[in-house]
Amino acid sequence: MDLDELRPWLTTWRLPGIGPVAFQTILEAFGEPAAYLAATPPEGRRRGLDEKIAEAVAGQQAVQAGVDQDLAWLEAADDRHILTLADPAYPAQLRHIADPPAVLFVRGRLEALGEPQLAMVGTRNASQSGSDTAADFARHLAATGLVITSGLALGIDAVAHRGALDAGGQTIAVMGTGPERLYPRDNHGLAHAIAEQGAVITEMPTGTPMDRGLFPRRNRLISGLSVGVLVVEAGAQSGALQTSQRAVEQNREVFAIPGSIHSPLARGCNQLIQNGAKLVTAAQDVVDELRHVQGVDLQKTAAADALAIDASAAGGGDWIDEDPAYGALLDAMGYDPIGFDILAERVGLTPDILSSMLLSLEMYGYVESSHGGRYTRIRHRAGG
Structure with missing residues (x-):
């Protein structure tokens, strides 16, 4: 899309009260955001919009400064992209979830979004053994051609991203902030490396600060982009369990690495296995399961099941x-x-x-x- 075509999408995406589901309703009623923005609230109600969505159109002038910032971010570098649901490059896996984002801000390689992705998630306070396991799995899985997708958080997320990069594979980081606000700060360098070898994406417009209330929205994207979710190490209340729950709702595969019954960092994984997640002890277990998923074409790797580290x-x-x-x-x-x-x-x-x-x-x-x-x-x- 050129900038004039993007503006109605960005404007509607920024309107107060218009989230993914409301945007879908607008598209069903009007076909495109420009037609919605040109309509009056009574016209919106006649087309089946509820009062809140119909009236939201009145706030479009107030968000134009933000839209200008979005477009300025886009034009500032060649590796920046803004995708809409109408764009052919929009990730197919994500398009078919119940609440896909109408707009995606992408920094990096668009091609990575079209490859089969596996989400790897876990605790921010990872043990050394959990970190080592995550790195091994990420390296081996990335070597099969899977894109490793995670949330750029400290702990297991960051280790998974680095493992994929170390293997020369692709990785995607999903953020819950605006595209220019990399979080956490400790992972700024990692984010730039990911953009060179994969992509950093968010549905949040520029200027959106870190807000833990947005993590569930980010988590649904992590699972929605992927053919499966692998939970490496997670406590009973870990946010990684939210991602796995969204994966179940989105009909994605869920894998978990078991741990000691005495370890608090293993309780989430063990609980997932009790509830039906596939128990995996080697990267090849994941590869073997995903070979049966339609559209996933993985390379064979002899190293994938050799996870033990010798002295x-x-x-x-x-x-x-x-x-x-x-x-x-x-x-x-x-x-x-x-x-x-x-x-x-x-x-x-x-x-x-x-x-x-x-x-x-x-x-x-x-x-x-x-x-x-x-x-x-x-x-x-x-x-x-």
Whole structure:
């Protein structure tokens, strides 16, 4: 669309009270936003609009300054795009949800929006093992040709984006702010890298600040763009569960990586599996399921199911595999979080020796410490 054609779409999108569903109603009644803006409120009511939508047209002059800002943002760089529901480049997956955004602000490669996407979401306060798992899955899945889509948040979202970039794949970040307001600030550099290798998108017009109340709108886009949603690590109240719920409503696949019954960061994933999400323990599990989804054509990758990290890849620590004392300590820990005092009693070591051994194990990526003086084994030894 040229700028004159875009203006009615942007104007209507900015009118108070006009969200995705109301915009759909306007299109059904008038066919295009320009006809709605040219109509009087009585004409809108005659065409079946409710009072609020019919009267909203009176506020169109008040939003023109904002529309000018939207168009100025568009023209400021070649990699910026504004898509409407009438645009052939509008993502097909998103077009068919119940409440698609009438307007999308895109920075980056439009081609990425047309490729099969997998959403990866999870907690902002990820554990080291959760982050490692997310990075591994993202790298392997991106290598199959899937675009990794997430919300640019700290934690699992950011790790998933970086994993896709590291693999030379494409990734899409969905924001809940205006296109010029990258959030969070810590991920500004990541957002620019994503725009070069994928796209950063939002339905919110320029000037929209960060508002947690807009996260549910963002989450429906993350799932709506994707053929499936993979939840990596999530607590019982995690926003990632909202995304998975929208995925169910949108008839998307839902996958979850299980975790320890004792870990609060695994409760959301375990709950999803209890409720019917597909349990996955390797990236190939996701690939195998998505091969049956219409329109998804993935490349085969021999590395996708090889997610275990060996000792050399973790930066050393081979001597731990050869030391029976460390082997006995790891075996005694199991894979559930365990308190220091309980572990000391279980292995019969003095506190100073146990502290030293745990520090070494943590340095080489075998063990992760958490709040409350608890430790979790996160990696296999070569011998078991």
